[in-house]
Amino acid sequence: MADRILVTGGAGYIGSHACKALAAAGYVPVTFDNLSTGWRAAVKFGPFEQGDLMDRARLDQVFAEHRPVAVMHFAALSQVGEAMREPGKYWRGNVCASLNLIEAAVDAGCLDFVFSSTCATYGDHDGVVLDENTPQTPLNSYGASKRAIEDMLRDFGAAHGLRSVIFRYFNVAGADPDAEVGEAHQPETHLIPLILDAVDGRRPALTINGTDYPTADGTCIRDFVHVMDLVDAHLLGLEWLRANRAPDGAPRTGGAEVFCLGTGSGFSVREVIDHAKRATNRPVPVIEGPRRDGDAVSLVSGSRRAGMELGWRADRSTLPQMIGDAWRWHQSGGYDR
Ligand code: UDP
DSSP states (O other), X not given: OOOEEEEETTTSHHHHHHHHHHHHTTOEEEEEEOOSSSOGGGOOSSOEEEOOTTOHXXXXXXXXXXXXXXXXXXXXXXXXXXXXXXXXXXXXXXXXXXXXXXXXXXXXXXXXXXXXXXXXXXXXXXXXEEOTTSOOOOXXXXXXXXXXXXXXXXXXXXXXXXXXXXXXXXXXXXXXXTOXXXXXXXXXXXHHHHHHHHHTTSSSOEEEEOSOSSSXXXXXXXXXXXXXXXXXXXXXXHHHHHHTOOOTTSOOXXXXXXXXXXXXXXXXXXXXXXXXXXXXXXXXXXXXEOOOTTOOSEEEEOOHHIIIIIOOOOTTOOHHHHHHHHHHHHHHTTTTO
């Protein structure tokens, strides 16, 4: 029988792509999601268990029923603006919820754990290409809550033999090239889907958040990773955990290993818009607006360790491919349009 993987947030953007990749690799992805931001229609590749991570009894039930061999933990609150306004929501919804999940996994003997963290745990290091050793100085409760979960995984590793792979990354883009799943946030706040909304008239224009930054064209710089490359890394992390297990009967050593996932180079907002014009062959109406609170000038991450130890490559993370795949998904109508 195929091994089951519990995928929290499996109805969300990255989680749904991970489920597709897991199913293609021969696993059964069991989605655990409260549908607060996810889509029931995105759960296509394995069983669905609706539930909330705050509900420990429900988690225990799902672990007992499916006996997953590992957890992939994507479910999270992830809006920086909201985190600034409502820190309690983030500490409870990310940290307390993850504590429940981690305790339930340990109690169920499910000790391999892949965690989707974020480069927002670093805070502002403008101009530096981030790596695993860059100091973590998060600027908001979103980054701080994710960093706390990383610490929690280390503690549970030392005490209970939990083995974790922690991925830190920034801007995820693109969609499943078959357009079976894609990016759909409600409300949408991310650059590429908003550009595509402006291209096809769902919005009147894309507002550029600030044109007076100290960059070549005055707009912010970001490092974009294709969602399919990102889920490849999660699968490689899972295989790495399973390949490095202690032999049966040997004492189990827990721990948490961090891998940054970036391309090492960034693109400005204006460069992304130019690529979108070419990829869609249509104009992008833009409005030049003021800076957005909390935006760093330039966020770029390397991935040397992931390349060397996991064999990860960000081959699909080119703007033409990411925008092209996002555009195909966008034109397919998404989940509810
Ligand atoms: N951005 C923009 N207009 C928008 C949405 C985003 O100019 O309507 C900019 C945003 O200020 C940032 C970059 O695009 O500089 C990427 O933003 P996004 O919200 O996609 O991701 P973030 O980098 O905040 O995680």
